[in-house]
Amino acid sequence: MSKSPKKKSRHQTRTPISWHQKKGKVLQPPFARLGLRKVSWMNDRLPEMIWSAFLISALGRKAALKELRDFLRFVWENPDRESLHDCTLTGFANLEDSLRSAVIAYLCRSDLAKQALAPLLLFETLPARRTWQEKLQVETPDSSAPMVLAEALRPILFHQSQEATDCRWVRVMCAVFGRRTSIPAKELKLFNGYPHLGDQSQVRPAIRALEGAMSMGQEQDLTWPKAFWTKCWEKTPCMDLTPNAKPDSAPDAGTFLWDRSQKFVKNLKCTGKIPIRLQGLMRNMMPFLAWHSLPSG
16 A cells, blocks of 8 residues: 655745845845844853842832833833833943933832942943943942852843843833834733733743844844953852862762863963853853752751
């Protein structure tokens, strides 16, 4: 008995070669010609939203979400809300002087918020640093700031984490209120009610998808993100191991990270160049971070 021929799918699952365009020695698929560009939460957009991560880390998620919602209300009620569509650190710096001062003053209106946001001053190249310095009412952060920064970064490195989604939600809502992004009324209601309204297993991915799409069709100024990660290499520890700790006394994941970090530092000293991508190093760190986050005892 012969097998019946397989039915052809009505929908294309692959792009035919004939649809590609040859540019030099490279075949470019149709999607690549749409003008969209690759985007990275961790490398490019996380540094811009680190201010919201500081609030979440220092105040706790419940209190921080209230602060962030109050900030969104401030944006919505502001007569210049169309100018406030970009709530990134670079976006704040690009505002007209009086509006920039008002926005940063609002974020720093309480002592708790000032304490949470003070580690921003670790960075000499922080956009609008002088305004932040004035509103935070401190010249430099205290000695604990590098560890505070590390703790704020840890939960938002993964682009789908709850804390990263919270930061991305703020960015989306500012773009919506500033009329730079339009979404259907049903989704707007769900986003306004985040994180309590609707099925969050659907709402959270929708927020992340929209936030990522916002960056695909536009060029981003990467001056601050690049400076941020460069300073993080210099100012924050890679792991929570004491200088006298012996690698063979650490758990397997810690030993693995220890070995990788020593090779990295040796290569960096010899060549003066970073030999691997930051994202690759962070993937190597994940086993250690997972082990380190387990409760003791």
